Structure formats: structure tokens, C-alpha cells
Amino acid sequence: MSLSFLTLGVGDAFSALNYSSCLAVEAEDQVLLIDCPHPIRKMMREASASSGVPMDVDRVAGVALTHLHADHSSGLEGLGYFSFFLLHRKMPLLAHPEVAHRLWEGHLAAGMECLIEKHGADPSPKHFEDYFTHSPLSTESSVRFGPFSIECRRTYHHLPTTALRIRAGGRCLGYSADTAFDEGLIAWLAEADLIVHETNYGVHTPYAKLAALPGELRARMRLIHYPDDFDLPGSVIEPLSQGRRYTV
Template identity: 80%
Template sequence: MSMSFVTLGVGDAFSALRYSSSIAVEAEGQVLLVDCPHPIRKMMREASESSGVTLDADRVSAVALTHLHADHASGLEGLGYFSFFVLKRKLEVLAHPAVAERLWDGHLAAGMECLIERHGADPSPKHFDDYFDHTPLSTQSTVRHGPFLIESRLTYHHLPTTALRIHAGGRCLGYSADTAFDEGLIDWLSEADLMIHETNYGVHTPYEKLAALPAELRARMRLIHYPDDFDTRASVIEPLVQGRRYSV
């Protein structure tokens, strides 16, 4: 397959049934994580067993981060530490500058800014650049990462959030990220061969809005980030299944 993805999680922040929403996109043997909730290595191990695709931290070339809510970014500390201590390399994070602006001071620093590097020593200060490399995503231009070309579009959400269009192997995958219903965003995503769209309550996208879209769009759409009480069997749009591999 030229480009495929494995669903690591399909649930929302409040789910008691499923992991938080994240996918692992693969092309030319390279794996790009879209978002990074905790416990990301357990999520990858279980998805490996169900999908037949070997996934672990050593295969992740980067994380494309849509926004800083914990159900999308809580695994970055653990994956960053694993990369630092075990893999002996920095973890690359692809994020729009508006998303990355508070990634360190507002999210990661409390757990990562001090590190005892040898027994008996005092903690030494650490900074974002000690653990991570940041590649800015752009709403104006395409950004390359390995075999992937990535486009971004800001969504309507509580804090800066970007939808993505990921190109590889002659195919394009659209990812809405968290967003209220936005016809302009739907149009932007519709240029992809396959689009993944969230659906949930509150400042998210109501299922009814997506179900009313033209049949041609619904046929190329998959649902993610749905609540535990979502009736997956009655949905007129195919909901993604956690731990399954899909081709684009």
C-alpha cells in the first residue's frame, strides 16, 4: 500500500471504552504519528497486535501535533523521554507555531525542565531543544517530512488547532482534528482521497451535520473522536475501528 494508517485510538477525552484519538500514518516504511496521547507505547503495542503492523517508538519519525489538549498531547512527555533515554535521539514534533507556542512552558516544562543526570547530582535545567526538534507547519505552504507532504488549516476550537492534509505515495489523507462544523473545512478536506472527521458534543462537530453531507463525500469520510454513546452501527458514515489498518 502506498499510504496507510493504523488507528491507535478513536475516543474522546472522556471515554471509558477507547483510547484517545490518534493515528499512525505509514508510507515508504516511515511512521508519522498524528497526535500523541498517553499511554502511546501501549496504544502502539495493542494496535500492532490487532493490525499486524509493527509499531513502536523506534519506528516513529515524528509526531504531527494538532493541538495541546491532553487527550491529544499527553503522551509527548513519555515519548520524548523514551527517545532521549532509550533511543538516544530527539523526537521531532511537527506543529503550527500557534500550536507550539505554549508546548514547552504550558505543557511539558513542569515534568521535563529539571533532570538528574547522574546519581547524587543536583537536577540540571533542561529545555525543549534538549528533547525535541520542532518543524513548523504552515497554513500558507506545504511542509515536507520524509515521504510526507503536510498542509495545515486552522480549525474552530477552544485553543489553536490545525486540520491536516497529508500527501504520500500519490494519495492524500485529510484529518479534521478537533473542530466545530465548518463548511469551509469540509471543502478543504474534500480534496483528499480519504478524510477523517471528528464528531462529538459541545464545540465539536455534530454527527447530524456530517450525516447530511452529500453521499459522495460521506463515502470518502471516516469518523473519529466519537463519544462512548455514539451508535456506530447506525451511522451512515463509517466510524474508524481502534487497532485496525486502513489504506488511503
């Protein structure tokens, strides 16, 4: 099967129109989420309905996490609990060690470190390893995960963040993650067959910078993480459409 992805969300942290940016990448009937915002199951259900592609947590083989901002990671608690209670398995997480460093104590522990496992019992302590497994991504070499080969590169953002190159089925998907405009990152992503790049205000990538790129590169690029007031019809780079499936 070719490399494809279902667009679960295209928005930024402040969007009133769209879900937060998230892709469900598929190859050989295995699904890898890129990031995991809340409400992840609702996002999957609505994308399934609009695309005709069945998608739920039972199909998710793992999550590739780019960084810990809530609009990219707020769904991990629900995903971990669903896997723990309903699927009776741990959810694999793939992240660079700098990204994963504070994932438990700085984000998940407050809601997941105590669990009443039997009615009338006291809460018992829980740890990251009770819900998840961690496969570290590397900026030095690719990491194999099922049919996927994953590479990462640091981006310029407020906290540790990594862009991704995901290969499967002889194709490569590039994902910028959140980043300021970075010519080195653009060159790194340009090796991919299809590039999904963010655009937004602040410490993000201005649309004008991407619009000035060579036409051949723009033709292989799609936009994500755009603000609600982004001029979709006027864009010279195709914005991703929430709920649509794309083939790389």
C-alpha cells in the same frame, strides 16, 4: 508503499471504552503520528497485536500535533523521554507556531525541565531542544517531512488547533482535528482521497451535520473522536475501528 494508517485510538477525552484519538500514518516505511496521547506505547502495542503491523517508538519518525488538549498531547512527555533515554535521539515535532507556542512552558516543562543525569548529582536544567526538534507547519504552504507533504488549516476550537492534509505515495489523507462544523474546512478536506473527521458534543461537529453531506463525500469519510454512546451500527459514515489498519 501506499499511504496507510494504523488507528491507535478513536475516543474523546472522556471515553471509558477507547483510547484518545491518534493515528500512526505510514509511507515508505516511515511513521508519522497524528497527535500523541498517553499511554502511547501501550496504544501502539495493542494496535500492533490486533493488526499484525509492528509499531513502537523506534518506528516513529515524528509527531504532527494538532493542538494542546491533554487527550491529544499527554503522551509527548513519555515519548520524549523514551527517545532521549532509550533511543538517544530527539523526537521531531511538527506543529503550527500557534499550536507550539505554549507547548514547553505551558505543558511539558513542569515534568521535563529538570533532570538528574548522574546518580548523586543535582538536577540540571533541560529545555525543549534537548528532547525535541520543531518543524513549523504553515497554513500558506506545504511542509516536507520524509515521504510526507503536510498542509494545515486552522479549525474552530477552544485553543489553537489545525486540521491536516498529509500527502505521500500519490495519495492524500485529510484529518479534521477537533473542530466545530465548518463548511470551509469540509471543502478543504474534500480534496483528500480519504477524510478522517471528528464528531462529538459541545464545540465539536454534530454527527447530523456530517450525515447530511453528499453521499460521495460521506463514502470517502471515516469518523473519529466519537463519544462512548455513539451509535456505531446506525452511522451512515463508517466509524474508524481502534487497532485496525486502513489504506488511503
